[in-house]
Amino acid sequence: MTNDKQAAISSDQIARYQAQLKERADAKVVERAVTHQGILATSADYASDTDMTPVFSIELETGKVANQKQSGRCWMFAALNTMRHHLADLFHLSDFELSQNYTNFWDKFEKSNYFYQNVLKTADQPLNSRKVAFLMATPQQDGGQWDMLCAIIEKYGIVPKSVMPETYSSSKSSELNKTLNEKLRKDAITLRALVVKGASDSDIATARDKMLGEVYRLLCYTLGEPAQKFDFEYRDDDKNYHIDRDLTPKSFYDKYVGWNLADYVSIINAPTADKPYNKTYTIEMLGNVVGGRQVKHLNVTMADFKQLAIAQLKDGQSVWFGCDVGQSSDRQKGIMDTHAFNKNELLDIDLNMTKAQRLDYGDSLMTHAMVITGVDLVDGQPTKWKVENSWGDKVGTKGYFVMSDSWMDEYCYQVVVNKKYLSDELRQAQSEAPTMLEPWDPMGALAAN
Template identity: 40%
Template structure:
């Protein structure tokens, strides 16, 4: 985008969004397959891993400064080598900032532990990729992401991707399949009944009581309090920037009555001091209005949608709300 003006909508969006917390299921899979994972004992939590605002501020400074340097080199016709040198300098600074705030990922570590019966276990020296290969038993590549996007511009049964959205060079693209919300509920329920937790993305701040850990579509009576109309439907809220995916969590249980879900148990990542020791309760009415995405094994999809998954995705612009969870 160096040939575009800085106030071009795409350039402005990329500079504005910068680096934030968040990510898609496919991004997690890409990272694990390229770099692996480590136990927390090998790379403990830090202050910045749960309080990332200052770190992100420093990362965004380098990101935007690097963008200016590359664009200046392009404008001065300094050549591709100079632009690549500026890019590498920026990446080096970003890696250093991340290492200072989060620690440097270990290339190898010794893995030993006591099991639930207090028996000592040892695997010896391992790499992050070896650890992932041995201990991640979920077939991550078999999962696909389905979303509920009711806008008329987003036809059901089609796949979508977001321009410029990705986190690993040459990694698989971030892709979604748009389906009906009732199908998302059915698949999430079936996964939980099969003993599988469900990764999901939603607009977490709407109609939420943080301390009690509650979500309900009518938790707060805003029309009654303000004597005003609050009647935008889900599609309109997406189109007019009143809703978007803001947070990823995990379904760990569902309350089913007469075969239909009534309430959902959600494991959050904020803190054990909120909700019920970190767990929230979601009313099914909230699911319909503010849930957007789950990751599901492909074989849970109906046969026609399994075929639809193979379609070439429609490319949405980088500012589309369907890409917001990764920002």
């Protein structure tokens, strides 16, 4: 193994690198371009614009896109969008949104309790243990996964956006997240101290109850208090007036959405050696509702992954999916394409890695959730996909993006489909008990962009 003295950069090395650079005829041209425009703009391949024309052989009409603004609730917006598509079709309500603030309130409340539970479970471990350090790094955040949204809806239902609209702190969440995480870390000090001194379960429960009461108050101050009963008043697309009185959030969900959320399962593509295909996985310390729905993924090949999404689209239902949106993506144009930028050619550096290598070496993981609303099939095979984002209508094509099929191969990690589309073999695999992964596994990443 090379020692530190041998590994130190020498002046001879630097002189050699300088000479090599001078020998390159294009060095100054590239330098001038990149210093003025940056790597991405200089390496942009405009042929991608033509290939990613937003026309699709299968396309669902899903209306105006939503806007999560300065918050990390993409997973929540995407999930509620799939439900509002169904609701809008059924009740003729094209300009309608479900309340993302309502689910956000209960998610943060439940995440706080989930954090307390994990603090108590790890209270016998030192502060510098990897699990405790992981837990304290981010006690809670805006991000999440599909199963976590299901856990909230199964317990609390949902409401129309008119019943619990956005607030300053829901649309611009950094102040609330910082304050709530301060409180949770302070509470962790108290809970760990109680365990160390051998406090009774009753004393710990009393302290925890007080903490949760304070969290509830903080969330009410910043997000507003959730409605327990409400009237749903609206005009449909034909201008007909409707009013439905004395609804609860759960009765509203049952009547206006009515999905059996147990039928919708998470499918992932993680081609790493530690995750064999056709097996299920869960992640330690990942969740929000204590005693609620567990995060559970079925890992499948990319061919199965795509065909499941296509089957659901063909039946007229959009598809929630999770991806690494920052990779080879032009936010303003709304293009996600492996050929959108050619950094290798510009820099003459080989940056290629396999999907598995990116996951194993920390170069990629799920960062964002959106909704697939269309696909272009040529000879039965997908070439590009239509994507509904939640960044408002000023980006992409009125908020809609185009994703190349090759980009899906490389940077898509999760889709959610009705399990009726699974083959008998996959359905059996999905029903099996999951393997527990470490808390920091990339499949435990929260969509939060």
